[in-house]
Amino acid sequence: MKNIDLPLIITTLILILFGLFVLHSAQPESGSGEGRIFLRQILWLFPALLAGTLAFLIPYRTINTLAYLFFGISIILLLIPLFSSSTTPALTRRWINLGPLQFQPSEFAKVACILALARMISHSQFSRGSLKNLLLPMGIVLLPTGLVLMEPDLGTSFIFFFLLLAILFYRKIPPFSLLFLVSPLVSLLSAFHWVSWTLFILLFLFLLYLFSKYHPFSFQQGLLLLVLNCGIGIATPLLWGTLKEYQKKRILTFLNPGLDPLGAGWHTLQSKIAIGSGGIFGTGYGQGSQKNLAFLPEQHTDFVYSVIGEELGLIGCAFLLLLFFLLIWRGLKLASESKNLTKSLAAVGLSSIFIYQVFVNMGMAIGLVPVAGLPLPFISYGGSSLVTSTIAVGLLLNIRKTKYEY
Amino acid sequence: MDKNILKPTRPFLILTSLLFFLLFLRTAQLQVLHHTRYARLSERNRIKVITTKAPRGRILSRDGVILADNRPGYSVAIFPDQLREKEKTLLKLASILNQDPEKILKKVEEGVPESGRIFVAKDVDVREVAIIEEHHLDLPGVRVEVEPLRYYPYGSLACHLLGYVSSITQDEYSTREKRYSRNDLIGKMGFEDEYESFLKGEDGVEFVEVDALGREKETLLEKPPIPPRKGNDILLTLDFSLQNTVEEAFGDHKKGCVVCLNPGNGEVLALLSKPGFDPNLLSRGLLTKEIWEDLANNPDSPLWNRATLSSYPPGSVFKLVTVAAAMDLDLLKENPNFVPCTGSYRIGNRIFRCWKTHGTLSREQSIIQSCDVFFYQVGLRLGIDRLTKKGISYRLIERTEIDFRREGKGLIPTPSWYDRRYGKGKWSWGMVANLAIGQGEILLTPLKTVQFIAAISNGGNLVQPHLMKEIRSPSGEVIQKGSALGGTKSRLPISMETLTFLKKAMAGVVNDPKGTGSLARVKGIRVGGKTGTAQNPYGEDHALFVTFAPYEEPQIACVVIVENGGMGGGIAAPIAGKILRAYFQNNEKLSMQNE
Incomplete structure (x- = not known):
């Protein structure tokens, strides 16, 4: 028993119970068969616990050997919904239909991607200083990112990049390499306004100067990155400008089909009203008026935090935040305690999933982050998310189980 | 293993703490x-979302005359969740609107609200609006909304081409993309339908805080209104004054159609189908049943666009095809040794008649005087196989692919068609005599006919007929150009020599003293034409006339068809004459103004 992280297990169990408790209230009024959401989630609990237990029991060495295979399978799974014909194209390509059950391959791809990255980056041949060495991990990340983007699911597609950064950072690769990975993306995003881009380029130059003093990199590399960023910064607005208004809109709605019909911000406003009206103690379990009037979109999936905020108030929210903090803290602790680099990296990656999803999902409900449908682990309705989350915890426990194994 | 690599996960913990603290602070701020x-x-206080309807794009003629416009219409909407004393309120509203209270109640109870409201009356009179506004304190939950309605300033002018709009049906609503709401107007016919996706605007929204009684308090600062976006304007290739002339020239004839084309690029300059209808009647928000049934059950099918959907027996117009086929196969010399026309011709034991006694004719005069006996013999010399093969190779029974999704198709009866129709060997090869003069089962569409005439006049180019000249965004930016649709699609497989002969013969039809089309003459302009009188099983003959002008550099090609009108030369040719005279007079005026 010594090798089992009891706090992690307890935290997870409380989260699962709390999730069911909230879902029972958040499920849409019965009718059109959706009223069975609570029951369906309970049914999903069995495969979830089974998968979690398996992830815990199978020796990590075996899992690590199979990491690339898992990754390959997850890529194939991601391809299936893209090629299967479906009646309502843009929205359902996230799903694979298995008769009565559906699952979202992008959820499993997250874990597979972490295992593959952990194995690759902990390899003895991986040299931290070399930029060339970053190409392969980049490829591992870009593949699922691209496929998920095509579904399209913007919120989930970013997570792969976030994972890579977290793992590389933990691996202590030179800051210049991190800059090399991050800055082109930031350049792209900031290029839509000249002020933000100027700020970006100034910051970039400052960092370049700073790094050159402490972590040397070659002049050519620095110049290459500068040229790349300037190129992106100049090309982006030019290319965007050549598009017609309706083309831009088409791209924006493609990237974010959740964009509400009443213009961006309507869902956020309704969610903020729900949370704000909850006050410190909430309106009471099952009593949310915003929720009952069905003003809230996707209240049992993406906007589940609004229901918690409305019905359970600040106390409920703080409790949930605390639970997630405990979960992440345990995960990170396992990462630092493990003596095996591969496992440490995997633990960091798994914890990062939780950091990212909790922040983006909750941030969206309170208007800190743009609307990008992403489930809240253990709480949001959805079997794939639940199974993936328990697998993640199972793997963390697995790492702890054998922490002295090299 | 390199132990230095491992470092406590402190930065991650710090990041997580920061992010979670941020989440907590923000939640606490809200709560x-x-x-x-x-x-x-x-x-109790809620946010009301009010849609501001976007005006549809307009449809204009090539010279900028607005043919389909928007006008403000008042609609009465009910917000069911703000209704108080439902029965009393609705009764009062019904008495103001002069409507059956039961009907209104039914609408409110069965209707599906669109952004919280249900429309009970559309295009309401201004006086009724004033009364409702006056009593608005007694009518909680009732609201008058202004929305753009469709308006066609020239009534039935070019109605088949413009089409009309009407409320979206349940079927259309569920199959269309998301940008429609339940009470939207949607194009149902003609350009309103074909170019719906361009014409449709994007509705705006306003967010208003309302109090417990449903009265508006203030607009929300957090959510500024989203202004509606007008739809795109569409410029047609249609020439407004020519269209007017065409409608006038067609006069009191009840049924038929006219299409005028620019033979250089395929732009449709005028398009008429008779009888027509007033799209204004169909485009009122709530179409009445009587008006609809009146139009739909009319035996003359006023909603049917004859110009694009119908096909007619071409009559003697088809002689142009027959002669071209024979000449290109080298079967018809300048002066063939045919039996002179004595008013009839015997094939087997059947007598085929001519409409006149023509005597011996040259190849050219046979067209000018439209001698049937001459063409019976051309037909026999060709044989049905070669004649129909040639006709099909001229692409006469393909669709022109004008910018209307639905387009009629012609028919050239080939031997295998006859076999299928009557059984092998159960029909006579003498059918070719009838076919050669364009009678019998053969059918051509007006569009295809005019495209063929345009090709004769322009040296053999089959130009693509089209009606869209330009699509302009509300800011005036040109989104699409019709010239992309137009231009030459393919060439007519007829030799240049034959084409020149056909063109010259057509000029003779109008200008030769013996020509059948003399009533289409225009002073100072050399007009080409061909008459056609098509027998049909449904009564009086159809009168046809095809024409182009001027001979030297054709600017216009037309087909005029008067259903059950009688002789082509006597009925259809004068209509074409009127159209051409007005067209060239007008152009002269314009060029004089420009100088």
Whole structure:
């Protein structure tokens, strides 16, 4: 028993119970068969616990050997919904239909991607200083990112990049390499306004100067990155400008089909009203008026935090935040305690999933982050998310189980 | 293993703490600091979303005359969740609107609200609007909304081409993309339908805080209104004054159609189908049943666009095809040794008649005087196989692919068609005599006919007929150009020599003293034409006339068809004459103004 992280297990169990408790209230009024959401989630609990237990029991060495295979399978799974014909194209390509059950391959791809990255980056041949060495991990990340983007699911597609950064950072690769990975993306995003881009380029130059003093990199590399960023910064607005208004809109709605019909911000406003009206103690379990009037979109999936905020108030929210903090803290602790680099990296990656999803999902409900449908682990309705989350915890426990194994 | 690589996960913990602290602070800000405000918004006070309807794009003629426009219409909407004393309120509203209270109640109870409201009356009179506004305190939950309605300033002018709009049906609503709401108007016919996706605007929204009684308090600062976006304007290739002339020239004839084309690029300059209808009647928000049934059950099918959907027996117009086929196969010399026309011709034991006694004719005169006996013999010399093969190779029974999704198709009866129709060997090869003069089962569409005439006049180019000249965004930016649709699609497989002969013969039809089309003459302009009188099983002959002008550099090609009108030369040719005279007079005026 010594090798089992009891706090992690307890935290997870409380989260699962709390999730069911909230879902029972958040499920849409019965009718059109959706009223069975609570029951369906309970049914999903069995495969979830089974998968979690398996992830815990199978020796990590075996899992690590199979990491690339898992990754390959997850890529194939991601391809299936893209090629299967479906009646309502843009929205359902996230799903694979298995008769009565559906699952979202992008959820499993997250874990597979972490295992593959952990194995690759902990390899003895991986040299931290070399930029060339970053190409392969980049490829591992870009593949699922691209496929998920095509579904399209913007919120989930970013997570792969976030994972890579977290793992590389933990691996202590030179800051210049991190800059090399991050800055082109930031350049792209900031290029839509000249002020933000100027700020970006100034910051970039400052960092370049700073790094050159402490972590040397070659002049050519620095110049290459500068040229790349300037190129992106100049090309982006030019290319965007050549598009017609309706083309831009088409791209924006493609990237974010959740964009509400009443213009961006309507869902956020309704969610903020729900949370704000909850006050410190909430309106009471099952009593949310915003929720009952069905003003809230996707209240049992993406906007589940609004229901918690409305019905359970600040106390409920703080409790949930605390639970997630405990979960992440345990995960990170396992990462630092493990003596095996591969496992440490995997633990960091798994914890990062939780950091990212909790922040983006909750941030969206309170208007800190743009609307990008992403489930809240253990709480949001959805079997794939639940199974993936328990697998993640199972793997963390697995790492702890054998922490002295090299 | 390199132990230095491992470092405590402190940076990750710090990041997580920071992010979570941020989440907590923001949640607390909403739930503690702004609690009263959000609680108020969520309790009895609600946010009302008001859609501001976007005007549809306009449809204009090539010279900028607005043919389909928008006008403000008043609609009465009910917000069911703000209705108080439902029966009493609705009764009062019904008496103002002069409507059956039962009907209104039914609408409110069975209707599906669109952004919280149900429309009970559309295009309401201004006086009734004034009364409702006056009593608005007694009518909680009732609201008058202004929305753009469709308006066609020239009534039935070019009605088949413009089409009309009407409320979206349940079927259309569920199959269309998301940007429609339940009470939207949608194009149902003609350009309104074909170019719906361009004409449709994007509705705007306003967010208003309302109090417990449903009265508007203030617009929300957090959510500025989204202004509606007007639809795109469409410029047609249609020439407004020519269209007017065409409608006038067609006069009192009840049924038929006219298409005028620019033979250089395929632009449709005028398009008429008779009888027509007034799209204004169909485009009122709530179409009445009587008007609809009146139009739909009319035996003359006023909603049917004859110019694009119908096909007619071409009559003697088809002689142009027959002669071209024979000449290109080298079967018809300048002066063939044919039996002179004595008013009839015997094939087997059947007598085929001519409409006149023509005597011996040259190849050219046979067209000018439209001698049937001459063409019976051309037909026999060709044989049905070669004649129909040639006709099909001229692409006469393909669709022109004008910018209307639905287009009629012609028919050239080939031997295998006859076999299928009557059984092998159960029909006579003498059918070719009839076919050679364009009678019998053969059918051509007006569009295909005019395209063929345009090709004769322009040296053999089959130009693509089209009606869209330009699509302009509300800011005036040109989104699409019709010239992309137009231009030469393919060449007519007829030799240049034959084409020149056909063109010259057509000029003779109008200008030769013996020509059948003399009533289409225009002073100072050399006009080409061909008459056609098509027998049909449904009564009086159809009168046809095809024409182009001027001979030297053709600017216009037309087909005129008067159903059950009688002789082509006597009925259809004068209509074409009127059209051409007005067209060239007008152009002269314009060029004089320009100088």
